[in-house]
Amino acid sequence: MRLDYLSIFPAYFDVLDISLVGKAAINGLVEIHAHDLRDWTHDRHRTVDDTPCGGGAGMVMKPDPWGEAFDEIIGTESDPSVHVIFPAPSGTPFTQSAAAELSSAQRIVFCCGRYEGIDHRVIDYARSMWTVHEVSLGDYVLNGGEVAALAITEAVVRLVPGFMGNPESLAEESFSAGQDGLLEYPLFTRPVSWRGLDVPEVLMSGHHGRIASWRRDESVRLTRERRPDLTDSDSSGIH
């Protein structure tokens, strides 16, 4: 999988050489390329923004540098196998199933908006050429798409076959199919007693049936408490 990042702060992505994703990059599963959008400007100030047509506060990212960067990084041929991701508050909420789908992509290009956003024609042009995802991580506003791109990268790359040392651990996480779309139950490890707090006895009983039902009950309780929106969805085991 090749991952490209287009940003006016490409150094954000240096961290990928260290972290979880770094390992995948080393064993050849993932190839990382970060690019400075200003490399595709031609004026002395390397301008990437301008005032919004129709007025309004803030600045908008000009389309020209994006188009020239696309030409060089992706090419001028249409190719639906290239996934182009624009993180933005106005995007479709990102989910574990979206991460799973993207984990089989051969190429993903992250376009990190700054200022108030990117000229919409950039997204329209990208849609005419590649498979575009406008993605939101949540109902809040960041200063730019870089942090969102890092989060999406981690969610996707850890699902790439051959990447995780112990794929079974993926099956038991929150939101994974194995959990029936429920939140993960509380986890404990040694010491059994810690600062006057003990591990629930059932987990030390060695009784696997009871442990499984305690865990499910906890998942149901937590999901009802924190994520009522998940309880009546078809994917969750509770209604």
Ligand SMILES: O=C(OCc1ccccc1)c1cn[nH]c1
């Ligand atoms: O702020 C975000 O993206 C950066 C961005 C992009 C375009 C204009 C403003 C900000 C974001 C919030 N949830 N998911 C993404």
